[in-house]
Amino acid sequence: MIYYRPTKNEVQVFETATANSLPVLLKGPTGCGKTRFVRFMAEKLGRPLITVACQEDLAAADLTGRFMLEGGSTVWRDGPLTTAVRTGAICYLDEVVEARSDVLTVLHPLTDDRRTLPLERLGEELVAAPGFQVVISYNPGYQSVTKELKESTRQRFVSIAFDYPGEDVESEIVQKESGCSPDVAGQLVKLGVGSRKLRSHGLAEGASTRLLVYAGKLVQAGMPLKEATHATLVGSLTDDEEMSRALSELVRSVLG
Ligand SMILES: Nc1ncnc2c1ncn2[C@@H]1O[C@H](COP(=O)(O)OP(=O)(O)OP(=O)(O)O)[C@@H](O)[C@H]1O
Ligand SMILES: [Mg+2]
Known part of the structure; x- marks a missing residue:
């Protein structure tokens, strides 16, 4: 099923x-x-x-x-x-x-x-x-x-x-769909939630659950987490330079 x-x-x-x-x-x-x-x-x-x-x-x-x-x-x-x-x-x-x-x-x-x-x-x-x-x-x-x-x-x-679910449920979905670890899923969901908050600062849409699943799949395929998030949660969300910087900053603050 x-x-x-x-x-x-x-x-x-x-x-x-x-x-x-x-x-x-x-x-x-x-x-x-x-x-x-x-x-x-x-x-x-x-x-x-x-x-x-x-x-x-x-x-x-x-x-x-x-x-x-x-x-x-x-x-x-x-x-x-x-x-x-x-x-x-x-x-x-x-x-x-x-x-x-x-x-x-x-x-x-x-x-x-x-x-x-x-x-x-x-x-x-x-x-x-x-x-x-x-x-x-x-x-x-x-x-x-x-x-x-x-x-x-x-x-x-x-x-x-419908809306994006709470963090625990979304993390469960990201794990199930991408095969990534609970730890990676948790970080991706934190980034997702953070990106959605940027909507009030001019971002058209925050990261969807789909995009978090993509990021999880890239990590699962061996890509370092930081690269995977740049290819999805930054690159796929905006073409605007300033917004890219804001998203990169978010990635840095969540992933360290
Ligand atoms: N509740 C959920 N259970 C399982 N998977 C989910 C759930 N929510 C999102 N997903 C994951 O997110 C992906 C995108 O979901 P889906 O294609 O249903 O989005 P959508 O709401 O139809 O989006 P769009 O409006 O862009 O068509 C799915 O392929 C699945 O991996
Ligand atoms: Mg659809």
């Missing part, structure tokens, strides 16, 4: 939502475990998972499907959302605010008590198979004001807020 370390009541909330056929919205900063959580829940609930990474030119037809010209005739090809609706899978739309608004509109009848997907081109209205569930995620920090979820979308979901 894929490793996921629960950090509060998220497993229970998700299971209750699933049992009641309710869609789920996951929000939280980059690299805090949202995608890992969905993969874990799909496995735990024994449901197939279909993931779609949303970007600005993703159109509704990319999700629902379209007619394609194949060998001289036109045939309908289901998109990932339609496949999920037919098979009762979990459909996970990552970074959903990036998608065009017609994509969110397609989700509306699927995420209320109708649970239907109108396929106008086919002249059909599919009723979602049992087990079908929409899960969306986004990072509230990045998006501009124009890229907020509409109330009518947001209020169709049960929400689970």
